[in-house]
Amino acid sequence: MLGKSNADNPEAEMGFFDHLESLRWHLIRSVIAVVVCASLVGIFYEFVFEAIILGITSKDFPTYRLVCIIGEYLNLGNSVCIDQDIPIQLQNTAMFGQVTLLIQYSIIIGFVLAFPYIIFELWRFVAPALSEKDQKKTSLVILACSLFFFIGVLFCYFVIIPFSVNFAVNFSISSKIKNNFMIENYIDFFTVMLLAIGAVFELPMVVYFLSKLGILKAATMQNARRYAIVIILIVSGIITPSPDVFTQCLVAVPIYILYELSIFIAARNDKKRAADLITNA
Numbered sequence: 291m292l293g294k295s296n297a298d299n300p301e302a303e304m305g306f307f308d309h310l311e312s313l314r315w316h317l318i319r320s321v322i323a324v325v326v327c328a329s330l331v332g333i334f335y336e337f338v339f340e341a342i343i344l345g346i347t348s349k350d351f352p353t354y355r356l357v358c359i360i361g362e363y364l365n366l367g368n369s370v371c372i373d374q375d376i377p378i379q380l381q382n383t384a385m386f387g388q389v390t391l392l393i394q395y396s397i398i399i400g401f402v403l404a405f406p407y408i409i410f411e412l413w414r415f416v417a418p419a420l421s422e423k424d425q426k427k428t429s430l431v432i433l434a435c436s437l438f439f440f441i442g443v444l445f446c447y448f449v450i451i452p453f454s455v456n457f458a459v460n461f462s463i464s465s466k467i468k469n470n471f472m473i474e475n476y477i478d479f480f481t482v483m484l485l486a487i488g489a490v491f492e493l494p495m496v497v498y499f500l501s502k503l504g505i506l507k508a509a510t511m512q513n514a515r516r517y518a519i520v521i522i523l524i525v526s527g528i529i530t531p532s533p534d535v536f537t538q539c540l541v542a543v544p545i546y547i548l549y550e551l552s553i554f555i556a557a558r559n560d561k562k563r564a565a566d567l568i569t570n571a
Contacts, residue, residue: 316411323407328400335392338399343480346452347376353448378459379470391477398481402443402488406436435495442491446484449540454483490545497552501559508557511549522546 331338345351349372358371382388401408413432417425455476459469500506511518526542 313415316415320404320408320411323404323411324397324400326400327403328396331396331399331403332392335396338395343395343477346447346455347378349373349375351452353452372456376456376459378455378476379468380473380476381470382473387473391473395477395481402484405439409436431495431498435492438491438495439488442488443484445491445544446487450487451480451483453540454479491548493548494552494555498555498559501556504563506556508553508560511553511556515549515553518549519546522549 346353354372358368358373361368361370382391384390409432413428417428458471462469497506497511501508522542522545523538526538526545
């Protein structure tokens, strides 16, 4: 549909029920994409669970190796180095619990993998109502939304989750209390964090739309920068239970960079809006 004007596109003249029928097929194709991706996860479930979901418990996980290298470079010794496997104990107490877990997580990962296609189908639904120029702009926005989401997911997987799990496993208020976690708790934490951080990394796109509508301006964000820094530090402390300042900075710095990027995006939209007002005056 990209590159077609409204006049050349019959879908732009569809009635209400025709739009509903079109939406239905976009939704069906999106569901099929999720099912296909979920099926692939189910087929290769051993690799997915051993190497990806539980891979963060290995001392050879790339993040741990990188932190050790950085620690040595900064002369921090072994204080930040994880040189042994995380001794996590996961239990399943429900009959067929692991089967249910496999199905549930296959669907979740399937949704994450199919996310760009789902966004693409959403764009295909609204594209006929847009001009050729707007179609090109929105296609880039859709690509950016998918990109920021996956960057957030990868950041969460390689930074936030490993250190959070390591802290949760090793923290104890008494030697008489053992940390034996339910597999459901581990998976729920894993899932919520991935989706939540993926959503947080959509901040620049949210600011883009709000600034486009004139709801949010760059000056407002600049004036609120000091408060934003405090909020970012608080959020970083919450999502990274480890009291280690180094770990919290690993989370806070990228989020602050996103905030500055959002200011830049809002400023560009403000300048464009001002230029349009002058042109139309």
